[in-house]
Amino acid sequence: xxxxxxxxxxxxxxxxxxxxxxxxxxxxxxxxxxxxxxxxxxxxxxxxxxxxxxxxxxxxxxxxxxxxxxxxxxxxxxxxxxxxxxxxxxxxxxxxxxxxxxxxxxxxxxxxxxxxxxxxxxxxxxxxxxxxxxxxxxxxxxxxxxxxxxxxxxxxxxxxxxxxxxxxxx
Amino acid sequence: xxxxxxxxxxxxxxxxxxxxxxxxxxxxxxxxxxxxxxxxxxxxxxxxxxxxxxxxxxxxxxxxxxxxxxxxxxxxxxxxxxxxxxxxxxxxxxxxxxxxxxxxxxxxxxxxxxxxxxxxxxxxxxxxxxxxxxxxxxxxxxxxxxxxxxxxxxxxxxxxxxxxxxxxxxxxxxxxxxxxxxxxxxxxxxxxxxxxxxxxxxxxxxxxxxxxxxxxxxxxxxxxxxxxxxxxxxxxxxxxxxxxxxxxxxxxxxxxxxxxxxxxxxxxxxxxxxxxxxxxxxxxxxxxxxxxxxxxxxxxxxxxxxxxxxxxxxxxxxxxxxxxxxxxxxxxxxxxxxxxxxxxxxxxxxxxxxxxxxxxxxxxxxxxxxxxxxxxxxxxxxxxxxxxxxxxxxxxxxxxxxxxxxxxxxxxxxxxxxxxxxxxxxxxxxxxxxxxxxxxxxxxxxxxxxxxxxxxxxxxxxxxxxxxxxxxxxxxxxxxxxxxxxxxxxxxxxxxxxxxxxxxxxxxxxxxxxxxxxxxx
Numbered sequence: 001x002x003x004x005x006x007x008x009x010x011x012x013x014x015x016x017x018x019x020x021x022x023x024x025x026x027x028x029x030x031x032x033x034x035x036x037x038x039x040x041x042x043x044x045x046x047x048x049x050x051x052x053x054x055x056x057x058x059x060x061x062x063x064x065x066x067x068x069x070x071x072x073x074x075x076x077x078x079x080x081x082x083x084x085x086x087x088x089x090x091x092x093x094x095x096x097x098x099x100x101x102x103x104x105x106x107x108x109x110x111x112x113x114x115x116x117x118x119x120x121x122x123x124x125x126x127x128x129x130x131x132x133x134x135x136x137x138x139x140x141x142x143x144x145x146x147x148x149x150x151x152x153x154x155x156x157x158x159x160x161x162x163x164x165x166x167x168x169x170x
Numbered sequence: 171x172x173x174x175x176x177x178x179x180x181x182x183x184x185x186x187x188x189x190x191x192x193x194x195x196x197x198x199x200x201x202x203x204x205x206x207x208x209x210x211x212x213x214x215x216x217x218x219x220x221x222x223x224x225x226x227x228x229x230x231x232x233x234x235x236x237x238x239x240x241x242x243x244x245x246x247x248x249x250x251x252x253x254x255x256x257x258x259x260x261x262x263x264x265x266x267x268x269x270x271x272x273x274x275x276x277x278x279x280x281x282x283x284x285x286x287x288x289x290x291x292x293x294x295x296x297x298x299x300x301x302x303x304x305x306x307x308x309x310x311x312x313x314x315x316x317x318x319x320x321x322x323x324x325x326x327x328x329x330x331x332x333x334x335x336x337x338x339x340x341x342x343x344x345x346x347x348x349x350x351x352x353x354x355x356x357x358x359x360x361x362x363x364x365x366x367x368x369x370x371x372x373x374x375x376x377x378x379x380x381x382x383x384x385x386x387x388x389x390x391x392x393x394x395x396x397x398x399x400x401x402x403x404x405x406x407x408x409x410x411x412x413x414x415x416x417x418x419x420x421x422x423x424x425x426x427x428x429x430x431x432x433x434x435x436x437x438x439x440x441x442x443x444x445x446x447x448x449x450x451x452x453x454x455x456x457x458x459x460x461x462x463x464x465x466x467x468x469x470x471x472x473x474x475x476x477x478x479x480x481x482x483x484x485x486x487x488x489x490x491x492x493x494x495x496x497x498x499x500x501x502x503x504x505x506x507x508x509x510x511x512x513x514x515x516x517x518x519x520x521x522x523x524x525x526x527x528x529x530x531x532x533x534x535x536x537x538x539x540x541x542x543x544x545x546x547x548x549x550x551x552x553x554x555x556x557x558x559x560x561x562x563x564x565x566x567x568x569x570x571x572x573x574x575x576x577x578x579x580x581x582x583x584x585x586x587x588x589x590x591x592x593x594x595x596x597x598x599x600x601x602x603x604x605x606x607x608x609x610x611x612x613x614x615x616x617x618x619x620x621x622x623x624x625x626x627x628x629x630x631x632x633x634x635x636x637x638x639x640x641x642x643x644x645x646x647x648x649x650x651x652x653x654x655x656x657x658x659x660x661x662x663x664x665x666x667x668x669x670x671x672x673x674x675x676x677x678x679x680x681x682x683x684x685x686x687x688x689x690x691x
Contacts, residue, residue, distance in 0.1 A: 006594045006604050006624065008632050091639050102599075105591035106635050110642055136315055136482060137588040137609035139616070166642075 007096050007104040013085030019126045020146025024077045026122045032070035039063040086144050095142055107142050110166035111135045115156050131155060192264045199326035200256035202302050211249055265324055267338055274322050286321040288343040290314045292457050292483035296332050296450040308332040313483025340437040362435035366507045373427050376502035377420055379468040426495040439514050457481055458515045459586045462615040463508055463579040475508045480613030487614045497614050520565030531571045531579040545623040548603040552621055561619050570619045580617045582608050585641035592631050606630060
């Protein structure tokens with residue numbers, strides 16, 4: 001399905017590292033496989049004859065549906081990662097993400113209170129980092145995941161410098 | 171607490187006692203704050219004694235006499251330790267207003283030193299709980315933009331001292347330079363002009379017509395029908411806690427909203443309210459991050475509205491009712507009241523016809539007042555609301571209106587926009603519409619423009635970034651009275667006369683210092 005982007009036209013988006021797919025895969029595996037295994041337990045117990053409830057069809061349907069949803073989410077991951085983008089403009093940083101539920105956000109440099117860089121265990125192995133911007137608003141959920149470490153450090157310095165130059169009060 | 175004599179030229183002649191003097195809070199304050207502890211000790215040790223006294227039994231049983239001294243001694247020690255703790259807490263709590271900071275030192279085992287920049291003040295409240303009020307004491311709360319606890323809490327000061335301190339802090343925060351020739355002169359309180367008050371009858375009416383009352387009536391009818399059908403009356407018994415809770419909730423609203431008055435002074439908006447516990451809030455100019463005017467269907471027949479605001483220091487409305495009342499700019503008011511409050515928050519509405527624009531935002535449909543609504547193709551997404559969901563921009567603020575039955579108008583000043591996001595789900599994409607979310611500080615208002623046409627939303631997204639950027643550049647100082655520029659002419663877009671939209675009230679515009687307009691902080 002070709003979808004019309006909601007972001008303003010004429011912007012060259014910087015994409016995040018393709019290696020970020022691996023990070024998402026690990027997160028996916030931890031989250032979904034555990035869920036599927038736990039939900040499959042009743043099936044095993046029913047098949048072994050230890051449990052009389054739930055009925056067999058229910059014991060099969062629940063993990064099966066969860067598994068299908070999980071696989072669907074798995075197939076979406078590469079596209080979702082490709083959809084993440086950011087663009088440094090003169091006065092603000094644009095961040096976009098999502099395919100079905102698209103989101104484009106602008107964070108003015110003058111409004112940034114501080115910048116976080118977080119590195120998880122999987123990200124460290126791949127040399128990636130996650131950059132998070134904070135403004136005075138808790139609604140600003142501006143994260144750029146999957147940045148190469150060098151690019152993350154550069155962006156942080158860049159944002160800090162630009163923020164200082166354009167600093168505004170609340 | 172309302173003897174505010176308008177003094178001539180008040181805020182420009184100036185503060186206070188010698189700089190850097192460390193002061194203590196009122197010696198009685200730990201007792202006023204800790205009266206519960208004292209009462210508990212008294213109750214614990216005194217109850218048995220009094221019971222015996224009342225029943226005419228001997229005060230001590232025979233076998234008890236040997237232990238009595240120990241008990242008395244124990245009680246005495248607990249009391250002494252508590253009182254000593256109170257005195258030490260009091261002794262080690264000191265505050266100071268100097269060099270653009272307010273500093274508070276507290277604690278004797280775990281020392282804490284805190285300082286807050288005066289020009290970062292978001293609001294100053296003076297709170298008087300009932301007991302403190304009886305003793306003529308008050309608590310002063312100084313809020314900076316950290317939506318958690320208050321930055322500085324001084325409990326308790328004498329009422330006059332609290333007001334004096336508030337005046338000093340506000341004068342310093344406003345950038346009024348201390349006059350070296352009069353170092354002893356106290357900062358006079360800024361003159362203030364009453365704008366509106368809410369009569370108790372309207373407050374009671376608004377409570378009776380609240381959504382809560384609607385559900386009470388529905389629940390009552392359901393209970394009666396149920397009891398008639400099932401012939402079982404015992405469950406009324408279970409309604410008693412619910413009734414008590416409701417009564418407490420109504421009482422809370424009434425106690426908080428009673429005698430609500432709003433006034434304007436050069437230091438900002440002053441709100442006062444409360445029946446038993448009274449509170450006086452001061453919002454310096456330009457501290458309102460976002461504002462919401464709402465009207466429920468029940469209130470429509472009387473034309474009542476409620477105004478809530480986001481202020482950076484107050485934080486999100488949680489479970490405690492305090493924040494809820496602090497973020498209410500107008501508990502219930504008619505259209506002229508709403509317009510005058512809007513005039514206070516947004517002295518320069520940035521449109522030639524403010525009355526018409528805001529009225530359209532409150533009650534209008536379709537494109538009247540310059541609003542841009544959901545395009546016709548998106549009507550299935552909001553069959554009732556699509557003619558109202560829309561936005562309008564003025565030179566100074568973005569207006570977002572929504573709701574056909576539960577009417578809402580959200581106003582966000584351009585220079586208060588933090589960040590923005592466009593959202594679009596699959597269904598919205600099918601109709602080529604998108605939502606625009608404006609991020610603002612924590613509070614009851616969360617501005618969201620729903621289902622605007624894609625092109626309009628995209629245009630607004632770009633235009634709004636540009637407008638916010640311009641507004642930020644224009645905002646030069648946090649100090650709203652400071653003479654930053656030699657003359658207001660030097661400002662990029664001088665807005666000297668604050669214009670009042672449809673102003674049936676207020677006359678302070680001409681009494682305010684002229685340089686207030688452009689650089690509100």
